[in-house]
Amino acid sequence: MMWDTADGDEVTTADGGLPNDATTHGLAADDLDQRLAGALERMGHVARTMLSRQAYLEGVSPLQFQLLLKLESTAGPRVSDLAIELDVSQATVSDALGTMRRKELVSKQQDPADRRNSVFSLTQQGESLRRRLARWDQPIADRLAPLEVGEKGTALRVVLEVVSGLQDEGVINVARTCLTCRFFDDTTHPETATPYHCLLLDVPFADPQLRVDCAEHEPRTVGAAT
Ligand code: SF4
Missing domain, CATH: 1.10.10.10 (Winged helix-like DNA-binding domain superfamily/Winged helix DNA-binding domain)
Structure with a gap:
């Protein structure tokens, strides 16, 4: 779809009326998944x-x-x-x-x-x-610091879910995250403020506490429920 800007220029727009996004490679003009992958x-x-x-x-x-x-x-x-x-x-x-x-x-x-x-x-x-x-990534952490803990926890879980799925498919070899760990349990108290349980340490926890590289991690069997 073509659209005229306030300056009279013509731009190609997607379904929502915003300009096309190059990360979609022209395949799906307004594909959120593709733009998230691009981000x-x-x-x-x-x-x-x-x-x-x-x-x-x-x-x-x-x-x-x-x-x-x-x-x-x-x-x-x-x-x-x-x-x-x-x-x-x-x-x-x-x-x-x-x-x-x-x-x-x-x-x-x-x-x-x-x-x-x-x-x-x-x-x-x-x-x-x-x-x-060791503090090479401090500028990234500084940018994240002002965000709400809940937002950051959700973002952490979403990224770790993508990593876990890619490890199951063999795209990456090692990911010592909670979501790929045999001690991770999300079935015992799922509707609470701390919906997960570390079976190794017997500790309930929530998204913001998810581990990205845990020293005590042991891989779960691929295909086992997380
Ligand atoms: S051992 Fe580490 S990676 Fe495994 S569930 Fe506990 S905290 Fe998460």
């Missing part, structure tokens, strides 16, 4: 750009940055686990860790659980860089 893609682009800028400022690659955030001062996960979690090959992770060893950011040890494997931990230098990089 998430924009957000992902913003986050990747911020992370990359911060990484290069500190002299590391974005992957080395992500590895720094995954490792600790004590012996950490194996290369194979890191590769699965970051959705890259083991060779890519090994290369990045080799570079980080040369920069003296990580050290390599024999895996105490399996002597054929190696595990990596942060050096003091790596730990101090990790602390500097």
Whole structure:
């Protein structure tokens, strides 16, 4: 549909009378789902750009940055686990860790659980860089801070539901969220202010408390109800 603006220009409009949205790629002129997917893609682009800028400022690659955030001062996960979690090959992770060893950011040890494997931990230098990089997403958190807790809780659940669905379809490998956890129960007291229950800790909770990367997460069986 064509429409004349107050300045006399002609614009193509969608059903609601607003201009067409490029995120719909012309396939469905007013598809809310498509625009939400487009907004998430924009957000992902913003986050990747911020992370990359911060990484290069500190002299590391974005992957080395992500590895720094995954490792600790004590012996950490194996290369194979890191590769699965970051959705890259083991060779890519090994290369990045080799570079980080040369920069003296990580050290390599024999895996105490399996002597054929190696595990990596942060050096003091790596730990101090990790602390500097840990707040890379603060500008995003600052933008969210003024919003109502209820709004943020709903947004968190919606995004985690999308992540959970994509993990079930095999699009991503690892998501340690409540919605993909075998300890998550939303059937015991669903009509209350705290409709969920963490079966591991026996704690009721609600949307704003949903975990995005829980240390105690254990994967649920795919297809099990959340
Ligand atoms: S263990 Fe963690 S991820 Fe699992 S339900 Fe409890 S809080 Fe959520």
